[in-house]
Amino acid sequence: MSASRQYLIFLVLFAFMAPFFAFTVTTSHSEDVAASAIEKAEGVMVLAYQGVLEAERAGADVSRLLTRLNVASEYLARAHILYRVGGLDDATRFADLCFETAEKVKPEADRLRNTTLVESDMRLRFTMTESVVSVCLISVAGFLSWRVFKRRYHQRVLGMKPELVSDES
Amino acid sequence: MNLDDYRTLFAATTLGLVLIVALPTVSMVVSIPSGAERFSELWVLGPTRIAEGYPFNVRVGEQYRLFVGVGNHLGCSAYYVVYVKFRNQTQPLPDALNAVPSPLPPLYEFQAFVLDSETWEAPLSFTFLNVSRLENSSFVSELSINDVVFSVNCPSKWDLENSGFYYQLFFELWLYDTSLQRFQYHNRFVGIWLNMTS
Numbered sequence: 001m002s003a004s005r006q007y008l009i010f011l012v013l014f015a016f017m018a019p020f021f022a023f024t025v026t027t028s029h030s031e032d033v034a035a036s037a038i039e040k041a042e043g044v045m046v047l048a049y050q051g052v053l054e055a056e057r058a059g060a061d062v063s064r065l066l067t068r069l070n071v072a073s074e075y076l077a078r079a080h081i082l083y084r085v086g087g088l089d090d091a092t093r094f095a096d097l098c099f100e101t102a103e104k105v106k107p108e109a110d111r112l113r114n115t116t117l118v119e120s121d122m123r124l125r126f127t128m129t130e131s132v133v134s135v136c137l138i139s140v141a142g143f144l145s146w147r148v149f150k151r152r153y154h155q156r157v158l159g160m161k162p163e164l165v166s167d168e169s
Numbered sequence: 170m171n172l173d174d175y176r177t178l179f180a181a182t183t184l185g186l187v188l189i190v191a192l193p194t195v196s197m198v199v200s201i202p203s204g205a206e207r208f209s210e211l212w213v214l215g216p217t218r219i220a221e222g223y224p225f226n227v228r229v230g231e232q233y234r235l236f237v238g239v240g241n242h243l244g245c246s247a248y249y250v251v252y253v254k255f256r257n258q259t260q261p262l263p264d265a266l267n268a269v270p271s272p273l274p275p276l277y278e279f280q281a282f283v284l285d286s287e288t289w290e291a292p293l294s295f296t297f298l299n300v301s302r303l304e305n306s307s308f309v310s311e312l313s314i315n316d317v318v319f320s321v322n323c324p325s326k327w328d329l330e331n332s333g334f335y336y337q338l339f340f341e342l343w344l345y346d347t348s349l350q351r352f353q354y355h356n357r358f359v360g361i362w363l364n365m366t367s
Binding site: 045046049050052053056057062063066069070073074076077080081082084085120123124127128130131134135138139142143145146149150153 | 176317
């Protein structure tokens with residue numbers, strides 16, 4: 001077989017196989033892109049959730065943040081499902097939507113946590129001052145009223161005259 | 170009453186008042202742990218969102234509706250995943266004794282963040298799309314859940330005792346563990362039996 005003929009056969013085979021290779025490479029690339037987008041979205045979701053938990057522990061009302069995270073979680077669940085059934089482009093799209101929604105939650109949760117901590121600190125200081133002042137006032141008032149009472153008690157006791165009782169027996 | 174009795178009465182009254190006014194501050198500084206039990210709930214409701222009318226005898230091409238719900242009593246917000254799985258009578262269920270999930274792959278999934286003492290519910294509709302029948306066995310190839318089509322390839326033998334081809338659609342509850350930084354099976358599952366009639 002001449003070299004030119006071998007070259008021709010190789011060329012024809014390549015022409016037939018090229019679409020298959022191209023499809024495999026594209027699918028593999030789409031799969032990588034989707035997996036990476038999902039992983040990125042999962043990371044952001046976890047960070048946002050941790051931020052929300054910290055804000056909640058600080059005493060903040062996190063219901064509004066959780067509503068937004070629930071929207072993001074629906075996107076992420078959709079991305080997982082589509083990835084499983086091979087809808088890689090849609091999976092990537094939903095993972096990106098999840099990322100966009102969740103990435104705004106973490107800074108807001110941090111802000112909410114800091115605000116709540118400052119507010120609760122102020123509230124604690126105010127309540128503590130109020131309690132200390134009240135305790136002092138009550139103690140002083142108790143002591144003074146006790147002294148007044150004691151004086152009146154003594155006056156009353158001292159003001160009493162002994163009663164003479166005739167012993168007729 | 171003599172003077173000593175009066176002194177005791179004054180001291181006790183003053184101390185009582187001091188404790189009352191100090192109570193708000195003490196309650197802000199000292200947190201008393203709640204003795205309440207921590208747990209999560211998982212449930213499935215029928216098409217009218219009550220615990221009845223569950224689909225049982227199912228046909229190909231007909232749509233059936235359910236509601237799946239989660240209740241959070243963990244004392245803080247929780248991040249849940251509910252995996253929807255499909256099995257025949259011989260395939261494994263989760264192992265409740267060892268808190269191990271079913272090894273079957275999930276088809277559909279729900280994710281939800283639930284506040285403490287709150288609940289979450291979502292609708293789920295499913296349709297059998299491709300089922301073949303050969304003598305005493307049935308084979309489900311495709312199942313659609315919330316308009317997403319899944320290849321399930323699940324065979325079932327005729328159950329002589331209960332007269333039917335039985336499948337189960339079941340739901341597993343997973344919880345995000347912040348210390349492990351991953352989802353963990355929360356040892357809760359619930360499912361409904363389905364008899365493939367035609």
